[in-house]
Amino acid sequence: MTIKKAACIGGGVIGGGWIARLALNGIDVSVYDPHPEAKRKVDEVMANARRAYTRMAVKGLPKEGKVTFAGSIAEAVKGADFIQESVPERLDVKLKTIAEIEAAAPADALIGSSTSGFKATDMARDMAHPERFLVAHPFNPVYLLPINEIVPGEKTGKAFVERAREVYTSIGMKCVVINKEIDAFVGNRLLEAAWREALWLIKDGICTVEELDDIMRYGFGLRWAQMGMFQTYRIAGGEAGMRHFMAQFGPALAWPWTKLMDVPEFNDALVDMVATQSDDQSGQWSIRELERIRDENLIGIMEALAKAEKGKGWGAGELHNAYVKRLGKEAGKKSSKAAEKAKAEKPRKKK
Ligand SMILES: NC(=O)c1ccc[n+]([C@@H]2O[C@H](COP(=O)([O-])OP(=O)(O)OC[C@H]3O[C@@H](n4cnc5c(N)ncnc54)[C@H](O)[C@@H]3O)[C@@H](O)[C@H]2O)c1
Known part of the structure; x- marks a missing residue:
């Protein structure tokens, strides 16, 4: 199943990333964001994303979809089959937005929410047709990172879950449908735990933000990118694998290796401490420059993984191979709007 017309409501960090992924897959996108500078910001994200895709899509790219800015949610979602x-x-903002989307969208349009933690059941509580609503949680940068946590609500229809899986897969994503609905799903549960622990380590003066990042990126961060947690620990158990690993490190669960039961107080002093150290670490680059460095690195990592297993690819690299191939196959085809227009036009008779 492919998307004919997409609408993105909200064009910030994540909305901008969705707009870029969709447009670079050749899909026309209608955007609504009331911020006076929304277009400038989206244009800047698009420029970085275009740069990344030009570098990544070695077999070519589809003709870019058209991005248009609408004056209201109703105008943006009109005729869209994917929103x-x-x-x-903020739950109140989500509820109001979803009500406005539902009032104007085609009755069978699929509606995905990028929320980082709210349940679809709670967000869909006032909907007349909650069966077509679900959480589709991406990670930043949405145009490069493939993962998409699909979290259906109590009233989400099975057919829409399947449709979501097809639609997001068609734009190069790896969908994982989460079994049970919980706040923050799986990815953010893990990240929240690491984030809390990291804030303790900085607050207590154990290390600086730069040292903490170095411990990650020179060490287990590299392992996580290609094998995740459990495959990595299986190997760490030696020949006896996971059972030995668990026997060796199981007792540590009861030792004071974590402060997760306790939450650091969120106050100005903590924010100043972290923000100042972060300026020392990275202040020499603008956010857009950092995004470009990040994008180059991510593509490099995915390309390295794409060469693994005799070129079949490993993990995100296997998907990367398929995605680059698919983008190449679409190269040269007209954008969906242009294709529709061409179809509607009658063939001209030769004189
Ligand atoms: N930043 C991340 O890393 C990340 C990752 C995954 C998911 N998310 C989720 O994505 C969503 C957006 O987060 P973000 O980081 O892009 O925030 P953001 O602040 O960068 O963007 C939000 C955008 O929504 C716009 N907006 C405000 N009210 C609106 C309305 N009524 N209609 C349309 N647009 C409106 C704002 O002008 C802004 O541009 C949140 O639910 C967040 O939890 C964020």
């Missing part, structure tokens, strides 16, 4: 909501993470 992605990426407004700020």
Whole structure:
């Protein structure tokens, strides 16, 4: 199943990433974001994403989809078969936005929410047709990172879950449908745990933000990118594998190796400490420059993984191979709008 017309409601960090992924897959996108500078920001994200795709899509790219800015949610979602909501993470804002989307969208349009933690059941509580609504949680940068946690609500229809899987897969994503609905799903549960622990380590003066990042990126961060947690620990158990690993490190669960039961107080002093150290670490680059460095690195990592297993690819690298191939196959084809227009036009008779 492919997308004919997409609408993105919210064009910030995540909305901008969705717009870029969709447009670079040749899909026309209608955007609504009330921020006076929304277009400038989206244009800047698009420029970085275009740069990344030009570098990554070695077999070519589809003709870019058209991005248009609408004056209201109703205007943006009109005629859209796929709608992605990426407004700020406040339940009242989500509820109001979803109501406006539902009032104007085609009755069978799929509606995905980028929320980082709210349950689809809670966000869909006032919907007349909650069966077509689900959480589709991406990670930043949405145009490069393939993962998409699909979290259906109590009333999400099975057919829409399948449709979501097909639609997001068609734009190069790896969908994982989460079994049970919980706040923050799986990825953010893990990240929240690491983030809390990291804030303790900085607050207590154990290490600086730069040292903490170095411990990650020179060490287990490299392992996680290609094998995740459990495959990595299986190897760490030696020949006896996971059972030995668990026997060796199981007792540590009861030792004071974590402060996760306790939450560091979120106050100005903590924010100043972290922000100042972060300026020392990275202040020489603008955010857009850092995004470009990140994108180059991510593509490099995926390309390295794409060569693994005799070129079949490993993990994200296997998907990368398929994605680059698919983008190449679409190269040269007209954008969906242009294709529709061409189809509608009658063939001209030769004189
Ligand atoms: N930043 C991340 O790393 C990340 C990752 C995954 C998911 N998310 C989720 O994505 C969503 C958006 O987060 P973000 O980081 O892009 O935030 P953001 O602040 O960068 O963007 C939010 C955008 O929504 C716009 N907006 C505000 N009210 C609106 C309305 N009524 N209609 C349309 N647009 C409106 C704002 O002008 C802004 O541009 C949140 O639910 C967040 O939890 C964020």
